[in-house]
Amino acid sequence: MIFLQLFYEFFKTGLFAVGGGLATFPFLSNMADKTGWFTHSQLMDMIAVSESTPGPLGVNTATYVGFVTAGVPGAVTATIGLVTPSIIIILVIAGFLKAFRNNRYVDSAFQCLRPTSTGLIAASGLSVAASAFFRTDAGESLSLSALKPEAVILAAILLAVTRFIPQTKKLHPIVWIGFSALVGVIFTFGGVPMS
Numbered sequence: 001m002i003f004l005q006l007f008y009e010f011f012k013t014g015l016f017a018v019g020g021g022l023a024t025f026p027f028l029s030n031m032a033d034k035t036g037w038f039t040h041s042q043l044m045d046m047i048a049v050s051e052s053t054p055g056p057l058g059v060n061t062a063t064y065v066g067f068v069t070a071g072v073p074g075a076v077t078a079t080i081g082l083v084t085p086s087i088i089i090i091l092v093i094a095g096f097l098k099a100f101r102n103n104r105y106v107d108s109a110f111q112c113l114r115p116t117s118t119g120l121i122a123a124s125g126l127s128v129a130a131s132a133f134f135r136t137d138a139g140e141s142l143s144l145s146a147l148k149p150e151a152v153i154l155a156a157i158l159l160a161v162t163r164f165i166p167q168t169k170k171l172h173p174i175v176w177i178g179f180s181a182l183v184g185v186i187f188t189f190g191g192v193p194m195s
Contacts, residue, residue, distance in 0.1 A: 010081030021057025025124035044131045
């Protein structure tokens, strides 16, 4: 039964999450509330791992959730569920899209999908930022008392170093991901200090 539920939940996500991997975040957040398979804090960890590994964010996250929920078979089921709608839609539409691309209704639909995708991605970004910069798992509101100063400082340093120092602007993003992971381990960001 869990495999059918995994497939169904990720099929819905794949069908309606227009705009790429980050657009799946609102669906995953809703899935966390609805199914209890993972917490919002775990979802942030999943997104961090998914962003740090090769492959599309949505597929990586589906694989991660499926694995956490039901092991390797769950990972395969969730991943197949997520990509199936795209495969079906692309197969159906690809043949017709070229003929109808200059149609004003099709063009209007694409014009409307762009801001929709942008809104979904912006909402995801704000949710990730709130989780990264504020302690929200304990039910606290987004207030100064819930602020994680170490996260704000790290983000400000990385923003400055990656945008305003010419020598470091050219470094590959994996350098910054690795650096951030190392800082998190050394200073035990968000976790319990190692004993």
